[in-house]
Amino acid sequence: MTVQNLPGQPHLAYRGNELFLEDVRLSDLVKTHGTPLFVYSKESMLAALAAYQRGFAGRQVQICYAMKANPALGVIQVFAAAGCGFDIVSGGDMDRVLAAGGQAHKIIFSGVGKTRAEMRRALEAGIGCFNVESEAELEVLSEVALSMAMRAPVSLRVNPNVDPKTHPYISTGLKGSKFGVAHDRVLQTYQRAATLAGINVVGIDCHIGSQITDIAPYLDAADRMLDLVEAIEAAGIPLQHIDFGGGLGINYNDDTPPAADELWQKLLIKLDARGFGQRQLMIEPGRSLVGNAGVCLSQVLYLKPGEQKNFCILDAAMNDLPRPAMYQAFHQIVPLTPRDATPQTWDVVGPICESGDWLGHDRALAVQAGDLLAVLSAGAYCMSMASNYNSRGRAPEVLVDGTQARLIRQRETMADQMRQELSLLTP
Numbered sequence: 001m002t003v004q005n006l007p008g009q010p011h012l013a014y015r016g017n018e019l020f021l022e023d024v025r026l027s028d029l030v031k032t033h034g035t036p037l038f039v040y041s042k043e044s045m046l047a048a049l050a051a052y053q054r055g056f057a058g059r060q061v062q063i064c065y066a067m068k069a070n071p072a073l074g075v076i077q078v079f080a081a082a083g084c085g086f087d088i089v090s091g092g093d094m095d096r097v098l099a100a101g102g103q104a105h106k107i108i109f110s111g112v113g114k115t116r117a118e119m120r121r122a123l124e125a126g127i128g129c130f131n132v133e134s135e136a137e138l139e140v141l142s143e144v145a146l147s148m149a150m151r152a153p154v155s156l157r158v159n160p161n162v163d164p165k166t167h168p169y170i171s172t173g174l175k176g177s178k179f180g181v182a183h184d185r186v187l188q189t190y191q192r193a194a195t196l197a198g199i200n201v202v203g204i205d206c207h208i209g210s211q212i213t214d215i216a217p218y219l220d221a222a223d224r225m226l227d228l229v230e231a232i233e234a235a236g237i238p239l240q241h242i243d244f245g246g247g248l249g250i251n252y253n254d255d256t257p258p259a260a261d262e263l264w265q266k267l268l269i270k271l272d273a274r275g276f277g278q279r280q281l282m283i284e285p286g287r288s289l290v291g292n293a294g295v296c297l298s299q300v301l302y303l304k305p306g307e308q309k310n311f312c313i314l315d316a317a318m319n320d321l322p323r324p325a326m327y328q329a330f331h332q333i334v335p336l337t338p339r340d341a342t343p344q345t346w347d348v349v350g351p352i353c354e355s356g357d358w359l360g361h362d363r364a365l366a367v368q369a370g371d372l373l374a375v376l377s378a379g380a381y382c383m384s385m386a387s388n389y390n391s392r393g394r395a396p397e398v399l400v401d402g403t404q405a406r407l408i409r410q411r412e413t414m415a416d417q418m419r420q421e422l423s424l425l426t427p
Contacts, residue, residue, distance in 0.1 A: 006334065008251035009292060009376060011044040019374060023403040027336050030297055030372055033407065036316035036395040041054050043401070044293035045078055047227060047381075048260070054286060055264030059281060063176070066109050066286030067093055067245050069380040071172045074102035074162075074408030076122060082171045085128065087246070087284035091118040094125060104128075106286065108243070110157065112208075113136075119144045123152060131157045132207045133180055134404050142198030154182050155203035155243055157188055160224040183224065194413040201237055203282070204229060207245030211287065213257040215266060218244070222267055226274050232385070243282035248394050250291040252377050253330040260288060286382040294379025296321055297336070297396070300371045301351065310346045312367055315349025318357040319389040321375060321382050325356040332376040333360045333387040348373075352390050383409075390416050 004014045011022055019026050021041050029039055064085035067076060071093065076086070077100045083107030086097045097107060101366045109118075112134065119141055122130070130137050132154050135165055145152040155399035160178030181189050193199050206225050208217055222244065227238055242265070249257040264283075271277045273333040305311075323329035333348055343364040351356045359375055367373070393412035398405050 006332075006376070008253075010047070011041040011293070011332075012295065012376070017337055019334065021294030022400045024400045024405050026295070026297060026374065027372060028413075029298075029398055029405055030336075031397060033396050034411065035297050035299045035372070036046075036296055036314075036320050037407075038378060039297060039396045040075065040290070040294045040379055040397065040399050042399055045075070045289055046082060047294070049079070049082055049084070051260035052264065052283070055147075055261035055268075056082060056281070060242075060278065060279045061283065062106065064106065064282060064291060065286045066284045067097065068384060070384050071096050071295070071384065072291045072397055072399070072408055073100045074347075074406070078399075079289070082369050087286070091115075091121050094122060094127070096407075098125065098164065100142060103278050108155075108205075108282065110284075111206075113221045114141075116140065116144050119152070120148065123148055123150050128155075129153045129155050129202055129241075131155050133157045135181070135185070135192065137198065138189065138193055142196040145198035151198055152324040153200050153202045154193060154202075155205045155241070155334055156186065156187050157205040157207065158192065158225060158228060159183060160206055160208065164247075183228075184357060187231050187235060190237050191235060194237050195247065199309055201239070203239055203243055204232070204240035205243035205245065205282075207247060207284065209247050211249040211252075212247045213249040215256050215263055218263060218267060219270060222270055226271070226276060229276065241280040241282050242276065243284070245284055246283060246284040248286070248288040250288055250380075252291075252331065257288075260285070269388050279369065281335070291380035292377050294377070294382070296375040296382060298373050298375065298380040300367050300369050302369055303346075303367065310344060312346035312348045312363075312365065314348060314350055314359065314373065316359065316375065317352040317390075317392065318354065318359075319387045319392050320350075320357055320395055321378060322385045322387070324359050324382055325354075326385075331360065331378065333363055333365070334374050334376065335365070335367065336372040336374055339366040339368070339371075352392070388412075391417065393417060 008013045016427045062085050064087040065079040066087040078361045080102045086102050087108045089093050089111035104125040108129050109122050110131040141152050156178040193201050207220050298314040302313045318325040343366045346365050347361050348360040348363055396411040397409040
């Protein structure tokens with residue numbers, strides 16, 4: 001049998017004329033679970049994690065999975081079992097981590113708008129660190145901690161004003177961003193933090209953006225971070241850890257991000273040269289761990305040729321895969337069973353009542369109604385941002401491990417959607 005791996009997708013391959021993820025035929029999963037359907041490769045996730053682990057061999061590093069990329073309990077459990085910590089941005093994220101068996105002391109709580117209630121719950125759980133993003137938040141966190149007779153472990157998120165050269169919606173380290181403490185206010189804010197009775201300063205944090213495919217912005221940010229570490233510690237405020245965030249990109253469309261081990265070897269050379277190589281380090285990868293591990297399977301409902309455009313209408317839509325509509329993002333789209341026919345050019349769209357409901361423009365596909373397609377690189381920021389727009393239920397999720405396929409989220413029903421709503425017809 002001929003085996004043909006898809007470029008940039010080492011765990012996805014055609015065997016003969018059928019598309020497999022690891023050792024599972026994807027069309028078999030459609031027969032069992034229907035479409036749309038998300039399927040993830042456990043081996044792909046662990047291989048991506050292993051690249052980080054190789055890059056950090058012999059160093060003191062805590063890898064914290066940025067679970068906003070994909071918060072499915074089954075996915076969290078894979079990383080918890082592998083020893084990862086977690087980067088969260090809400091109280092709900094924390095509940096998911098704890099429900100999945102994650103350890104509270106390995107949780108980092110990021111985000112610009114933490115509420116007092118979320119702060120209390122996180123302190124009660126014993127999380128490892130709050131990544132504080134403003135001076136106002138610092139003051140409130142100290143008040144909350146003192147009201148509980150506690151001290152909150154804190155790292156300040158620095159905004160280093162580094163251009164990550166990615167989509168503006170996912171650039172987080174520029175002056176105009178809502179994230180982090182401005183570079184020229186960092187030392188003053190640390191000095192204030194050191195005076196607050198409810199605060200225990202433990203580290204420094206930086207995150208410059210997402211889907212970064214160039215090493216240069218990381219090296220630039222690292223230099224600025226290390227300059228700040230030197231200034232903060234010279235002011236008498238010791239830092240236990242340095243957190244370099246996440247943001248490493250993946251291959252969506254012949255993108256060429258550096259491998260995780262290559263990136264961190266270069267960053268560690270810089271840290272060693274400046275005397276910080278043996279510090280406790282933290283990183284927060286998300287997309288790079290799960291993005292290329294997932295596919296979204298969908299069925300062609302109708303083909304609609306037109307004068308200016310030909311439309312291939314799927315049963316998956318922008319509520320399932322919001323990245324194209326939100327970011328004009330590219331996802332490869334391939335057939336589960338290729339046809340021996342001349343491809344035509346199609347705009348691949350969904351059934352939602354929005355002109356922005358598209359999954360791919362100008363794709364060369366040989367398709368007929370009823371065919372099954374796979375939208376690739378769908379493991380990150382797809383199901384995590386899925387919605388019920390047009391009263392559509394969210395898709396089920398399946399985790400593949402070798403020859404085994406396990407359902408980790410059931411398809412959402414209308415009863416599930418309406419469970420929290422109250423009818424005016426009810427007395």
